[in-house]
Amino acid sequence: MRFAAIWLAVLGLFWGFSALAKPLLPWAFDWPKAMVLPAARWISAFTKWLLNEASFGLFTFQELTRGVSAVIEVPYRAATGVLSEGAFGLPPLSWLAVVVLVALLGHRAGGLRLALLSGLCFLFIAVFGQWTSAMVTLASILIAVPIGVAGGMSLGLAAYRWPGFARAITPVLDLMQTIPVFAYLVPVLILFGFGPVAAIIATVIYAMPPMTRITQLALQRVPGELRDLGNMVGCSRRQMTWRVMVPSAKAGLMVGVNQVIMLSLNMVIIASMIGAGGLGFDVLAALRRLDFGAGLEAGFAIVALAIALDRISQALAYERVVRHGYLWGALGTLGIAGLLAVLMPGVQSYPESWQLSTGTFWGQVVAWININYFDTLEAVKNALLINVLIPVKRFLIALPWAGVALFLGFVGWRLRDWRLGALVAGLTVLIAATGLWDKAMTTVYLCGISVVIAMLIGLPIGVMAAERASLWRWVRLAIDTLQTLPSFVYLMPAVMLFRVGDFTAMIAVVAYAVAPAIRYTALGLQGVDARLIEAGRAMGCTNWQILTRIKLRLALPEIMLGLNQTIMFALSMLVITALVGTRDLGQEVYIALTKADSGRGLVGGLAVAFIAIIADRLIGAAAARARARLGIAGDSHGG
Amino acid sequence: MKINQGFRLAISALALAAAMPALAQESSDPIKLTLHDWTGQLITTQLMGSVLQKAGYNVEYVQADYLAQFAGLESGDLHLAMEIWETTGREAMDAATGTGKVVNLGPTGMQAKEEWWYPSYMVEQCPGLPNWEALKEPACAEAFSTAETAPKGRYLGGPVTWGGFDEERIAALDLPFEVIHAGTDAALFAELESAVQRKAPVILWVYAPHWAPAKFEGDWVAFPEYTADCYNDASWGLNPNAAYDCGKPFGDIWKVGWAGMAEKWPKAEAAVKAFTIDNAEMGAMITEVDLNGASVDAVVADWMTKNEARWSGWIN
Numbered sequence: 001m002r003f004a005a006i007w008l009a010v011l012g013l014f015w016g017f018s019a020l021a022k023p024l025l026p027w028a029f030d031w032p033k034a035m036v037l038p039a040a041r042w043i044s045a046f047t048k049w050l051l052n053e054a055s056f057g058l059f060t061f062q063e064l065t066r067g068v069s070a071v072i073e074v075p076y077r078a079a080t081g082v083l084s085e086g087a088f089g090l091p092p093l094s095w096l097a098v099v100v101l102v103a104l105l106g107h108r109a110g111g112l113r114l115a116l117l118s119g120l121c122f123l124f125i126a127v128f129g130q131w132t133s134a135m136v137t138l139a140s141i142l143i144a145v146p147i148g149v150a151g152g153m154s155l156g157l158a159a160y161r162w163p164g165f166a167r168a169i170t171p172v173l174d175l176m177q178t179i180p181v182f183a184y185l186v187p188v189l190i191l192f193g194f195g196p197v198a199a200i201i202a203t204v205i206y207a208m209p210p211m212t213r214i215t216q217l218a219l220q221r222v223p224g225e226l227r228d229l230g231n232m233v234g235c236s237r238r239q240m241t242w243r244v245m246v247p248s249a250k251a252g253l254m255v256g257v258n259q260v261i262m263l264s265l266n267m268v269i270i271a272s273m274i275g276a277g278g279l280g281f282d283v284l285a286a287l288r289r290l291d292f293g294a295g296l297e298a299g300f301a302i303v304a305l306a307i308a309l310d311r312i313s314q315a316l317a318y319e320r321v322v323r324h325g326y327l328w329g330a331l332g333t334l335g336i337a338g339l340l341a342v343l344m345p346g347v348q349s350y351p352e353s354w355q356l357s358t359g360t361f362w363g364q365v366v367a368w369i370n371i372n373y374f375d376t377l378e379a380v381k382n383a384l385l386i387n388v389l390i391p392v393k394r395f396l397i398a399l400p401w402a403g404v405a406l407f408l409g410f411v412g413w414r415l416r417d418w419r420l421g422a423l424v425a426g427l428t429v430l431i432a433a434t435g436l437w438d439k440a441m442t443t444v445y446l447c448g449i450s451v452v453i454a455m456l457i458g459l460p461i462g463v464m465a466a467e468r469a470s471l472w473r474w475v476r477l478a479i480d481t482l483q484t485l486p487s488f489v490y491l492m493p494a495v496m497l498f499r500v501g502d503f504t505a506m507i508a509v510v511a512y513a514v515a516p517a518i519r520y521t522a523l524g525l526q527g528v529d530a531r532l533i534e535a536g537r538a539m540g541c542t543n544w545q546i547l548t549r550i551k552l553r554l555a556l557p558e559i560m561l562g563l564n565q566t567i568m569f570a571l572s573m574l575v576i577t578a579l580v581g582t583r584d585l586g587q588e589v590y591i592a593l594t595k596a597d598s599g600r601g602l603v604g605g606l607a608v609a610f611i612a613i614i615a616d617r618l619i620g621a622a623a624a625r626a627r628a629r630l631g632i633a634g635d636s637h638g639g
Numbered sequence: 640m641k642i643n644q645g646f647r648l649a650i651s652a653l654a655l656a657a658a659m660p661a662l663a664q665e666s667s668d669p670i671k672l673t674l675h676d677w678t679g680q681l682i683t684t685q686l687m688g689s690v691l692q693k694a695g696y697n698v699e700y701v702q703a704d705y706l707a708q709f710a711g712l713e714s715g716d717l718h719l720a721m722e723i724w725e726t727t728g729r730e731a732m733d734a735a736t737g738t739g740k741v742v743n744l745g746p747t748g749m750q751a752k753e754e755w756w757y758p759s760y761m762v763e764q765c766p767g768l769p770n771w772e773a774l775k776e777p778a779c780a781e782a783f784s785t786a787e788t789a790p791k792g793r794y795l796g797g798p799v800t801w802g803g804f805d806e807e808r809i810a811a812l813d814l815p816f817e818v819i820h821a822g823t824d825a826a827l828f829a830e831l832e833s834a835v836q837r838k839a840p841v842i843l844w845v846y847a848p849h850w851a852p853a854k855f856e857g858d859w860v861a862f863p864e865y866t867a868d869c870y871n872d873a874s875w876g877l878n879p880n881a882a883y884d885c886g887k888p889f890g891d892i893w894k895v896g897w898a899g900m901a902e903k904w905p906k907a908e909a910a911v912k913a914f915t916i917d918n919a920e921m922g923a924m925i926t927e928v929d930l931n932g933a934s935v936d937a938v939v940a941d942w943m944t945k946n947e948a949r950w951s952g953w954i955n
Binding site: 020144155186189190193194272273274275276277279284285287288289290370371374378385388488490491493495496497499500501526577578579580581582587590591593594595596 | 676681694699701702703706707708709710711713715716717730731734785786787793798799805819820821822823824825826827828830832833836837839850864924929945
């Protein structure tokens with residue numbers, strides 16, 4: 001009772017302060033202009049120094065980064081040579097050869113089913129005429145993913161071994177994952193040169209953090225007995241790592257690999273803006289001429305790549321008894337396909353007359369909906385806007401930063417300790433100090449509402465799919481699609497039906513952020529101990545009681561992690577929402593990009609990161625409390 | 640972008656055979672031209688690229704963002720951007736040329752036009768159009784309104800990054816309109832397409848050369864004509880107390896290149912400077928690609944055969 005009373009009192013205070021204090025303490029509402037931190041100027045000056053002057057004596061910082069990009073350039077050129085451009089006077093691999101090779105690899109990894117699935121994914125790309133672009137994209141993914149996995153894993157290993165390093169790196173990972181890519185695009189371009197390599201680097205920065213986190217977590221989860229055993233048989237440190245720890249953490253590590261692949265493919269659009277070309281460029285170009293069919297086809301080619309790569313890499317993680325002869329099969333394929341390609345041009349490059357295209361079909365579908373249902377949609381949209389979105393926005397923007405900082409500080413303190421409270425309150429004050437409070441609140445409003453809707457959709461679907469294996473397969477396919485299909489593909493039709501503005505942005509955010517809401521709910525429920533459910537049933541619980549009293553409670557930590565990831569995903573969509581005209585931090589970052597103002601962009605990006613960190617820490621603390629109350633051991637992870 | 644490999648090979652082979660002498664002492668490193676995501680720019684760039692190939696240069700196309708590319712042009716990673724619009728790229732271009740590492744290689748000959756635009760069927764509801772004063776009528780403004788802006792009209796402006804001074808223009812001319820910014824070019828034209836399909840009211844920022852004014856019937860609003868004074872001097876024009884009481888400026892579309900070009904490929908730079916094309920030609924090619932479904936390669940090849948005399952003048 002006392003507990004509830006304290007919360008009520010604090011909420012009341014907060015409300016009273018927000019509603020009444022404006023005339024008395026105007027500075028608590030609008031950060032005084034004179035005191036805005038000139039952080040943008042500092043950061044600009046720093047990047048300028050870093051880019052032009054920073055030197056290690058023998059060579060400058062820029063020469064170092066240029067060296068790094070020259071090193072990455074080598075395998076990249078090799079990959080494009082093999083896949084898309086050809087080299088030494090030889091043509092690139094023919095489409096037939098690649099399809100068969102991928103199917104062989106699928107067979108090696110997961111048998112006939114996987115062979116069919118992965119072969120069909122690549123065939124789909126050829127049939128819809130996306131081959132050349134898809135191979136360009138594939139080449140850069142094939143370079144970015146191993147770098148991301150290796151880099152992420154070594155950071156994770158180091159963090160596991162040295163706790164001090166872990167503490168130092170956690171905030172860096174948060175920043176890497178939450179600062180919108182647009183914010184550091186210009187410095188990356190200057191340091192690494194314009195072109196595919198810079199795009200690969202930006203992709204790695206964005207896609208690597210989950211690998212590091214998951215590595216750390218997976219290593220921590222290795223049972224103590226195994227470690228003891230390793231010590232007993234006298235493993236050296238190196239043997240301990242590579243022979244004991246890494247193999248036993250494999251399942252966890254593969255989740256990381258999956259995330260690196262998904263996130264790398266997610267960057268395809270932005271990478272294409274800085275010279276990576278490929279499918280991302282096709283999507284952008286198609287949508288600029290409002291050719292929805294072409295955009296959708298290129299978009300689904302990205303999805304097909306993602307699914308084939310992901311399923312193969314997942315299957316490779318499981319040990320199977322493998323017959324020999326795959327290498328010979330591969331070499332034979334290369335030989336035969338090479339020979340055929342010389343004889344028949346249709347084998348080398350997929351003949352245009354065999355290509356399918358949806359043509360204007362999708363454009364017509366959108367036009368039909370537009371002509372027949374626009375008024376209905378408009379009515380629904382207006383009702384939502386006027387009754388929900390606008391009031392929430394007004395409410396949040398009117399809040400005083402000082403009150404919010406104190407309130408969040410209190411929440412942090414109650415959930416864990418004064419240190420969390422101080423961190424959260426401090427970050428809130430910093431956001432206000434950059435003078436971006438209004439835009440930050442618009443961001444909170446847009447992402448907040450989207451997260452609520454995504455959870456409302458995601459939870460029931462996750463609950464339903466968790467127990468039905470066949471349904472789960474389809475749901476998984478759907479959420480993988482949502483996660484990798486470039487949002488531009490459905491954003492432009494959404495603009496046609498809902499006009500530019502917050503509502504359209506919300507649709508895009510929800511569509512993307514619903515994936516983790518579903519995924520983690522289902523994973524959590526699937527992980528509930530079957531004995532506990534049996535026990536519940538024996539005690540005569542109804543299905544509803546089993547769900548609400550046992551399963552959902554026990555799955556709470558995973559669901560909280562899902563909430564955390566839903567928020568992270570929503571925030572990472574800010575880059576996209578800026579493109580349909582919202583006035584949030586995403587727009588701030590985008591404006592900075594167009595003015596090549598790296599300081600302003602990074603300040604906006606940091607404000608986004610601070611919001612993400614506040615949400616992450618508070619939810620993490622709440623989840624830890626929930627776990628403690630339920631008496632569940634073990635650790636949950638951010639990823 | 641599917642560039643016809645065979646066609647390109649053939650061109651390079653021809654070029655090598657025909658024009659080796661031009662290369663005599665110039666670098667054979669590839670000249671990197673940037674491609675953006677709108678058709679007109681793809682055409683302009685590939686025209687220039689084809690001409691340079693004919694002159695014996697090694698040419699490479701790099702896909703790059705319109706604004707992010709300046710970082711690459713400054714460092715010499717990229718060499719040539721064929722379409723920087725006075726109206727949208729001026730600030731970034733000035734910042735880049737200010738460093739001394741990027742140079743303006745002159746106008747392309749095309750004129751960027753941008754202005755408020757409406758589809759023809761709106762004349763029924765606003766009979767005074769295209770004269771801007773028709774927009775002052777409350778009935779007319781209301782015809783353009785939506786639930787969020789009523790009774791004011793809703794004017795769909797370009798992305799905030801394009802600038803354009805529409806808020807100022809509305810205030811200075813006392814128009815009963817509100818500006819809603821689209822976030823991107825694609826969103827802007829998605830709304831236009833949507834409205835035209837339904838014959839619904841819409842008034843928005845359109846620019847040319849672009850496929851939209853070719854595809855849809857409509858007209859530009861005629862504001863008092865732009866002069867530099869109108870933007871700088873409040874006392875100019877109808878409203879003595881405010882600037883921006885006029886239409887938007889026309890402007891050149893510029894060619895911009897890496898400053899090192901002059902030294903590394905002097906003749907190529909001269910050819911780029913000589914390159915010109917006009918709005919009508921470009922408009923016809925954009926229409927051919929975006930509305931009639933021809934490929935950029937085919938349109939470029941066609942232009943090259945028809946205009947041989949012109950482009951051979953640029954490379955000699």
